[in-house]
Amino acid sequence: MKIRFDKKRLWNKTVIGTAGVMTTVLILLFALPGPDAQAITNDLIKQKQQELDAANDQKKQIQSQITNLRNLKKDLEAKKQDLQAYVMELDSALNDILANIDDLTEQINELEKQIETTEAELAEAEAIEEDQYNSMMGRMRRMYEQGDSQSIQMLIESKSIREMLTRADYIERIVAYDKMMWEQYKATREYVELCRDQLRAEKDVVDEAKAAVEAERDNMEALIAQKEADINEYNKSIANDEAAIAEYEQEMKEREEEIQAIEAAILEEKRRIIAQNGSLTTYDGGAFCKPIASYKRVSSEFGYRPHPIFGTTRLHNGIDLAAPTGTAIYAAYDGRVVAAAYSYSMGNYIMIDHGDNLYTIYMHCSALYSSVGDVVVRGETIAAVGSTGNSTGPHLHFTVRRNGTYENPRDYVSF
Numbered sequence: 001m002k003i004r005f006d007k008k009r010l011w012n013k014t015v016i017g018t019a020g021v022m023t024t025v026l027i028l029l030f031a032l033p034g035p036d037a038q039a040i041t042n043d044l045i046k047q048k049q050q051e052l053d054a055a056n057d058q059k060k061q062i063q064s065q066i067t068n069l070r071n072l073k074k075d076l077e078a079k080k081q082d083l084q085a086y087v088m089e090l091d092s093a094l095n096d097i098l099a100n101i102d103d104l105t106e107q108i109n110e111l112e113k114q115i116e117t118t119e120a121e122l123a124e125a126e127a128i129e130e131d132q133y134n135s136m137m138g139r140m141r142r143m144y145e146q147g148d149s150q151s152i153q154m155l156i157e158s159k160s161i162r163e164m165l166t167r168a169d170y171i172e173r174i175v176a177y178d179k180m181m182w183e184q185y186k187a188t189r190e191y192v193e194l195c196r197d198q199l200r201a202e203k204d205v206v207d208e209a210k211a212a213v214e215a216e217r218d219n220m221e222a223l224i225a226q227k228e229a230d231i232n233e234y235n236k237s238i239a240n241d242e243a244a245i246a247e248y249e250q251e252m253k254e255r256e257e258e259i260q261a262i263e264a265a266i267l268e269e270k271r272r273i274i275a276q277n278g279s280l281t282t283y284d285g286g287a288f289c290k291p292i293a294s295y296k297r298v299s300s301e302f303g304y305r306p307h308p309i310f311g312t313t314r315l316h317n318g319i320d321l322a323a324p325t326g327t328a329i330y331a332a333y334d335g336r337v338v339a340a341a342y343s344y345s346m347g348n349y350i351m352i353d354h355g356d357n358l359y360t361i362y363m364h365c366s367a368l369y370s371s372v373g374d375v376v377v378r379g380e381t382i383a384a385v386g387s388t389g390n391s392t393g394p395h396l397h398f399t400v401r402r403n404g405t406y407e408n409p410r411d412y413v414s415f
Contacts, residue, residue: 048198055205058205059201059205094220094388098366100216111205121195122195128188227392255345262338266338282355283333288378288412289413293327294327298319298321298415299320302316302410304316318363318406328385330378330382331379334375335353336373338353343389346361346363346397347365349361356402357403362397363398364385366386367384368383369381369383
């Protein structure tokens with residue numbers, strides 16, 4: 001709120017004699033601003049107090065936003081016997097933590113803007129306070145130098161009772177004005193202190209929110225590490241379990257069936273489009289871009305290999321790119337999003353149709369930024385790296401599929 005302060009230069013001349021006394025009084029009287037010119041109002045002080053209270057309440061609220069990791073792990077412990085249910089529940093908890101981090105980050109941005117506003121209000125209020133103080137000190141010095149003789153002389157030299165009462169009224173109004181100026185100065189002092197308190201409180205809230213973000217990131221990393229350890233322990237404990245091998249084979253089958261179902265639906269849609277207008281966009285043979293902003297290493301290549309636990313030979317149908325959680329994932333080429341969902345095996349994943357029966361799939365994401373039907377372009381951010389689904393660490397599992405067959409992503413892009 002803009003604070004207006006009408007600066008008045010009072011007692012700006014020294015006059016001598018009875019006529020001079022009366023002239024000075026009249027100058028002072030007509031120079032007095034009305035009540036609506038008061039710089040700091042009670043409403044403004046109340047508003048500032050409310051803003052201060054809100055900042056303090058927000059600080060308390062942020063403490064309650066941080067995930068209670070101990071209780072969360074206790075709740076998850078009961079689901080460890082069912083690995084699929086455990087992984088899905090843990091992934092849901094990870095999504096909640098990421099959403100909380102986003103909310104805290106938004107609060108920090110808003111608070112930093114509010115701090116700029118509060119700093120400006122404080123600077124303006126301090127300038128008003130200084131101006132009011134200087135004006136009062138100057139007036140007090142002049143009153144001390146002149147004493148009360150002018151007011152007394154003006155009353156004594158009145159030619160009639162009426163004139164004396166009129167002059168007394170002038171003097172009373174000047175005294176009232178001096179009192180108003182003092183009350184205004186006290187209000188300004190109170191407002192300045194509230195601004196300072198609010199500024200300190202808002203900075204404390206920002207510090208609290210930043211600490212909460214770091215705590216939530218630590219919680220997220222702890223959950224991912226716990227997930228990795230639990231999945232590895234689970235795998236070791238069932239290494240010679242034929243039922244477990246069958247479960248793994250079934251999992252891979254369900255993943256394949258899910259992708260095939262999406263492809264079949266897209267094929268049917270393409271047939272409908274061809275029947276309507278006789279044309280369809282096809283892949284033009286252009287080079288893919290790297291599907292990730294950065295990565296630490298290629299943690300697993302494309303190709304057939306024995307499973308490290310079960311010993312069964314399976315196709316690793318993509319390339320795994322190890323990267324920190326939250327790293328941007330890009331659309332490798334222009335296309336249309338045909339799937340953006342969650343499954344126990346793939347976690348959060350996106351599937352893009354590039355035309356000519358060519359698809360790319362991006363698995364284990366922490367967040368999805370595109371939805372089914374979105375048209376995306378080469379290099380556009382569509383998701384973020386994570387460790388959702390059957391994953392033991394943050395990475396992007398990137399696959400290329402053409403005419404129903406998985407192909408080596410290195411045939412389309414260099415890593």
